[in-house]
Amino acid sequence: MKRFFSIPLVRGLVWFVVGLLAGAAIVTGIRAVMGLELFGTRGFTEPAWVFGGFVATLSFLAGHGVMSDWFKVWRGEEVSEHHEDPEGWLKYLGPSLDHKVIGIQYTITALLLLVVGGVFALIFRTELAFEGMQFLSMDQYNTLMSLHGMVMIVSILLGIAGLMNYLVPLLIGAQDMAFPRLNAFSYWIAVPAAILLLMSMPLGGVETGWTGYPPLSASLNKLGQQMFFLGVFVAGWSSILGGLNLIVTVVRMRAKGMVAFRMPIFAWASIATSLISLTATQLIGLSFQLVMFQRLFGMGFFDPAKGGNPVLFQHLFWFYSHPAVYVFILPGLGIISELLPVFARKPLFGYRWIAMSSLGIALVGFLVWAHHMFTSGMNEYLRVPFMYSTLLVAVPTGVKFFSWVGTIWRGKLQTSTPMLFVLGGIVVFLMGGLSGPPNATVSTDLHLHDTYWIVGHFHDTMFGGFVFPFFAALYFWFPKATGRRMNEKLGQLHFWLMTPSFFVLTLGMMRIGLLGMRRRIADYDPALGFEMSHIVLTIAAFLIALSVLIFLINLVQSIRNGEVATGNVWNSRSPEWQVPSPMPAHNYDQPFEVVGEPYDYGLAGSKYVEFIASAKSKH
Amino acid sequence: MRHFVIVGILVIVTAILTYVGLDSVGLLPVEASAQAVSIDWLWNWQVVAISFLFSLIVVPMAYSLVVFRRRKGDTTDAEHIEGNTTLEIAWTVVPLIIVVIFAYMGAYSLGEIKRVDPDAVVIKVKAQQFQWTFEYPEYGIISTELHLPVNQQVVLKMEAVDVIHSFWVPEFRIKQDVVPGRVTEYRVTPNLVGLYKVRCAELCGSGHAVMEGLVVVSEEVNYEKWLAEQQAIAAAAQTPEGQGKLLVVKNGCGGCHSITSTPLPSAPTWFGLFGSNVELADGSTVVADDAFLTESIVDPTAKEVKGFSPSTMPPYVLTEEEVANIIAYIKTLK
Numbered sequence: 010m011k012r013f014f015s016i017p018l019v020r021g022l023v024w025f026v027v028g029l030l031a032g033a034a035i036v037t038g039i040r041a042v043m044g045l046e047l048f049g050t051r052g053f054t055e056p057a058w059v060f061g062g063f064v065a066t067l068s069f070l071a072g073h074g075v076m077s078d079w080f081k082v083w084r085g086e087e088v089s090e091h092h093e094d095p096e097g098w099l100k101y102l103g104p105s106l107d108h109k110v111i112g113i114q115y116t117i118t119a120l121l122l123l124v125v126g127g128v129f130a131l132i133f134r135t136e137l138a139f140e141g142m143q144f145l146s147m148d149q150y151n152t153l154m155s156l157h158g159m160v161m162i163v164s165i166l167l168g169i170a171g172l173m174n175y176l177v178p179l180l181i182g183a184q185d186m187a188f189p190r191l192n193a194f195s196y197w198i199a200v201p202a203a204i205l206l207l208m209s210m211p212l213g214g215v216e217t218g219w220t221g222y223p224p225l226s227a228s229l230n231k232l233g234q235q236m237f238f239l240g241v242f243v244a245g246w247s248s249i250l251g252g253l254n255l256i257v258t259v260v261r262m263r264a265k266g267m268v269a270f271r272m273p274i275f276a277w278a279s280i281a282t283s284l285i286s287l288t289a290t291q292l293i294g295l296s297f298q299l300v301m302f303q304r305l306f307g308m309g310f311f312d313p314a315k316g317g318n319p320v321l322f323q324h325l326f327w328f329y330s331h332p333a334v335y336v337f338i339l340p341g342l343g344i345i346s347e348l349l350p351v352f353a354r355k356p357l358f359g360y361r362w363i364a365m366s367s368l369g370i371a372l373v374g375f376l377v378w379a380h381h382m383f384t385s386g387m388n389e390y391l392r393v394p395f396m397y398s399t400l401l402v403a404v405p406t407g408v409k410f411f412s413w414v415g416t417i418w419r420g421k422l423q424t425s426t427p428m429l430f431v432l433g434g435i436v437v438f439l440m441g442g443l444s445g446p447p448n449a450t451v452s453t454d455l456h457l458h459d460t461y462w463i464v465g466h467f468h469d470t471m472f473g474g475f476v477f478p479f480f481a482a483l484y485f486w487f488p489k490a491t492g493r494r495m496n497e498k499l500g501q502l503h504f505w506l507m508t509p510s511f512f513v514l515t516l517g518m519m520r521i522g523l524l525g526m527r528r529r530i531a532d533y534d535p536a537l538g539f540e541m542s543h544i545v546l547t548i549a550a551f552l553i554a555l556s557v558l559i560f561l562i563n564l565v566q567s568i569r570n571g572e573v574a575t576g577n578v579w580n581s582r583s584p585e586w587q588v589p590s591p592m593p594a595h596n597y598d599q600p601f602e603v604v605g606e607p608y609d610y611g612l613a614g615s616k617y618v619e620f621i622a623s624a625k626s627k628h
Numbered sequence: 629m630r631h632f633v634i635v636g637i638l639v640i641v642t643a644i645l646t647y648v649g650l651d652s653v654g655l656l657p658v659e660a661s662a663q664a665v666s667i668d669w670l671w672n673w674q675v676v677a678i679s680f681l682f683s684l685i686v687v688p689m690a691y692s693l694v695v696f697r698r699r700k701g702d703t704t705d706a707e708h709i710e711g712n713t714t715l716e717i718a719w720t721v722v723p724l725i726i727v728v729i730f731a732y733m734g735a736y737s738l739g740e741i742k743r744v745d746p747d748a749v750v751i752k753v754k755a756q757q758f759q760w761t762f763e764y765p766e767y768g769i770i771s772t773e774l775h776l777p778v779n780q781q782v783v784l785k786m787e788a789v790d791v792i793h794s795f796w797v798p799e800f801r802i803k804q805d806v807v808p809g810r811v812t813e814y815r816v817t818p819n820l821v822g823l824y825k826v827r828c829a830e831l832c833g834s835g836h837a838v839m840e841g842l843v844v845v846s847e848e849v850n851y852e853k854w855l856a857e858q859q860a861i862a863a864a865a866q867t868p869e870g871q872g873k874l875l876v877v878k879n880g881c882g883g884c885h886s887i888t889s890t891p892l893p894s895a896p897t898w899f900g901l902f903g904s905n906v907e908l909a910d911g912s913t914v915v916a917d918d919a920f921l922t923e924s925i926v927d928p929t930a931k932e933v934k935g936f937s938p939s940t941m942p943p944y945v946l947t948e949e950e951v952a953n954i955i956a957y958i959k960t961l962k
Contacts, residue, residue, distance in 0.1 A: 222830075228791070319807055359712070384804055396735065436686060459794060
C-alpha cells in the first residue's frame with residue numbers, strides 16, 4: 010500500500026483531490042463571510058468549483074514531484090543534472106527528464122484520450138443512426154459531441170508533442186531537449202488538464218460544441234462549461250511551453266555540420282508547428298478566460314446587454330484555432346515527407362521547397378482566421394480579403410503534394426505498414442485539401458458553413474494530416490523505442506480496415522451535408538431522408554474503431570512478444586537508425602557529424618552522418 | 629517520356645470520369661432562389677477543379693505504385709533525382725494564378741448575391757431558443773411560418789433574443805447568423821414555388837436540432853391571400869384565447885413548449901395540460917389548474933416539473949391579464 014502511494018502519478022492524483030476540496034472550501038468560506046449562497050445544484054457553487062480546479066492543478070503538480078527540482082533551487086539546494094529513472098514501466102508514471110520517456114508518456118496519453126474521444130463519438134454516432142432520440146437526451150448528445158471535439162484536440166496536441174519530443178533530439182543529435190525540467194512540466198500539466206476537461210461531464214455537461222461561443226457558453230445553467238474552459242486553459246500551457254522548448258532545442262543543439270538545409274524535414278515541420286503553438290495558443294486561453302470571468306464576475310465582455318460584443322469572441326478564438334489546425338497537421342505532413350524517401354528509395358523531391366512550404370503554411374495561417382466567420386455578421390467588407398488570404402494556403406500545400414508525387418514517381422515503392430499509412434495519409438489529406446477551397450470562397454461557404462460537409466472536410470484534414478501519419482510513425486519508430494517490431498499482418502489489417510471505412514464515413518458526411526444536414530444536431534428531420542446514410546456512417550465509424558482496437562492489441566502484444574529488431578530495420582539513412590535499438594538513456598554514445606544530404610538515397614557511397622570515433626560524448 | 633504520356637492521358641480520363649460521376653449524383657438540393665444560381669455556378673467550377681486536381685495527384689501515385697513497384701528480390705535504391713527547380717516554380721505559380729482566379733470568381737458571385745432591389749419586401753425575423761418568429765410590419769402580422777412571394781426580393785431584418793442562431797434554408801443556399809445585440813440582414817429572391825424549411829445552423833442549446841420553421845414560397849396572388857387571412861385572424865382575435873395565442877407566438881413559447889401532440893425535449897408540453905396531473909421533481913403531483921399555471925408562468929422555479937430544468941426558462945414581463953389570456957389559450961389545446 011505504501012509503495013502504491015509512492016508512485017508519483019498516484020500521489021499527484023491524491024493531491025489533486027485534496028487541492029480541489031481545499032480550493033472549493035476556501036471560496037465557500039469566503040462566501041459564508043460575505044453572506045452569499047454556499048452550495049449550488051452540483052454541490053459547491055460555480056466559483057468554488059473553478060477555484061478548486063485551479064488549486065487542484067497546482068497541487069497535482071507539486072504533489073507529483075515534477076516541480077521538486079525547482080523548489081530545491083529556490084531553497085538554494087543542489088540538484089543533480091540527471092535523475093536515475095526507476096526500472097521498468099514505473100518510470101513512465103514519474104517525473105522523468107529523459108525526452109524519450111516523456112515522448113512515450115505523451116504518446117500513451119494521446120492514445121488513451123483518442124480512445125476516450127472515440128468512444129464518445131461512437132455513442133453519439135449510434136444515437137444519430139436512427140431518426141428520433143433513442144437513448145440520449147439532446148443535452149447529453151451535445152455534451153458528448155462537444156467533448157469528442159475537445160478531447161480529440163487535446164489528444165492530437167499530446168500526440169504531436171509525443172512525436173516531436175521523442176524524435177527531434179534523436180534526429181538532430183542532441184542528448185535531450187534544451188530544458189528537460191520544463192519538458193517534464195509541459196507533459197505533466199496536461200494530465201490535470203485532461204481530468205478537468207472530463208470533469209465537465211458529471212458537472213452538468215457542455216452544450217456549445219468545442220468552439221464554446223458565447224452567449225450560449227456564458228448562460229449560467231451549465232456548470233460543466235466552466236470546467237471545459239479551465240481544462241483547455243491549463244492544456245494551453247503545455248502547448249506553449251512545449252513549443253518554446255522545441256524551438257530552443259532545434260536552434261541551439263544540432264549536431265556538428267547540421268546547417269539549416271541539412272536538417273531532417275521533420276525538424277522543419279516541428280519548428281513551424283512550434284512557432285504557432287508558442288505564439289497563438291495565448292489567444293484561445295485568453296478568449297476562454299474572458300468567458301470564465303463573464304460567468305464568474307458578471308463582466309460583460311461578450312454580453313450585448315452590457316455593451317459587449319459576441320462576435321469579438323469569435324475573432325479571438327479563431328485567431329488561435331485556425332492556426333491550431335496547422336499545428337495539428339504540420340508534424341504529420343513532416344512525417345510523410347520523412348518516411349517517403351525511405352520507402353521509395355529516392356531523395357525527397359524538392360527538399361528545400363517542402364521545408365519552406367511548412368513555414369509558408371504557418372505564416373499565411375495567421376492571416377486567415379475570419380474565414381470561419383463569413384456568416385457571423387462581422388463587417389461584410391472583411392470577407393473578401395480573408396477569402397484571398399485563405400485561398401493562398403492552397404499554394405504551399407500544393408507544393409507539398411506535388412513534391413510528394415515527385416518523390417513517389419519512379420520510386421521503388423515497398424508497401425510495409427508504415428508506408429501504407431503514409432500513402433493513405435496523402436490521399437485522405439488530399440481529399441481534405443480539395444474540399445477546403447469551396448469553404449474558403451465566401452459565396453459557396455454561405456451554403457457549406459456549419460453543415461456536415463464541413464465535418465467531413467475537417468475529419469479528412471485531421472486524419473490525413475495527423476491520424477494516418479501518427480500511425481505510420483508509431484509503426485516506423487516502434488522498433489527504435491522497444492527493440493521489437495509490431496506485427497506486420499495485424500498492421501496491414503488495421504490499414505485495410507480503417508481506410509475504406511474512413512472514405513465511406515467522410516464522403517458520406519460531405520454528401521448529406523451538401524443536401525442539408527446541419528452539423529451538431531442531435532436529431533434530423535425525417536423529411537430529409539437521411540436515415541439510411543446515417544446507418545451506413547455509423548457502421549463505418551464502428552469499423553474504424555475496430556481497426557484501432559486491432560492496432561492497440563498489436564501494440565501491447567508487440568512490446569512483449571514482437572519480433573526482435575535491434576538494427577536498421579528500414580534501411581534508413583537517419584542517424585537514430587545507425588545505432589542499435591532500443592536507444593540508450595542518453596542517446597548517442599558518440600556524437601555524430603553531418604557529412605551529406607539527409608535523403609540522398611540512390612547516390613552510391615554517400616552518407617548523411619558519420620560518428621566521431623575519438624571523442625566520447627559528454628553526459 | 630512514354631510514362632508521362634500515359635499518365636497524362638490517364639489523368640485527363642480520370643478527371644472527366646470523376647467530374648461526370650460527381651455531377652450525375654446530384655450534389656446539391658433544389659435551386660430555389662436567384663442567389664442560388666450564382667452560388668451553384670461557382671460550385672460547379674469548384675467541382676471541375678477538384679476532379680482535375682484529385683486526378684493529377686492520385687493517378688501518378690497509383691501509376692508509380694503499380695508500374696515502378698519493387699520487384700521481388702530487388703534491394704537496390706531507385707534513381708537519384710533530387711528535384712527540379714523549374715517544376716517547383718511552375719507548381720507554385722500556376723496554382724497561385726488559379727487561386728486568384730477562384731477568389732475573383734468568389735468575389736464576383738458574392739457581389740451578385742448582395743445585389744440590392746430597392747423595392748424588396750421587408751420582413752422582421754426574431755430568433756430565440758428554439759423558435760423562429762416572423763413579423764410583417766406593414767400588415768401587423770406575426771407568424772411562426774415564413775410566407776414569401778415568388779420572384780420578388782425580400783430582405784429579412786433579423787434579431788436574436790438570447791444566443792446566436794443562424795438562418796439557413798438549404799434550397800436558398802445562403803446562410804446568415806442572427807446575433808444578439810445587432811440586426812443582421814438576409815437578402816433573398818425565391819424563384820421556385822414550394823415548401824421549404826428554415827433550419828437553425830448555429831448550435832443554440834439543447835433544442836437546436838428541432839429549431840426549424842416552415843417557409844412557404846407561393847405565387848403573388850396566394851401570398852396576398854395568405855396576408856389577408858392572417859390580418860383577418862389577427863382582427864378576429866379579440867377573445868382571451870385569441871389574444872393568448874398571439875402572445876404565445878410573439879414570445880416564442882412554442883420553441884420549448886409543444887402545442888401539438890408531439891412533445892418537445894426542453895419543456896413540458898401544453899397539449900392536454902390543463903386539468904391534468906403533473907408530477908413534480910420532489911415526487912408529489914399537482915393538478916394543472918389556473919393557480920398552478922399562473923404561478924409557473926410568473927415564477928418558473930416555484931414548482932419544478934419532473935424531468936425538466938426550470939432555470940432554462942427566460943423571464944417574461946407579462947401583465948395579469950396577459951397571463952390569464954395565455955392560460956385561456958392553453959385550455960384550448962387538447
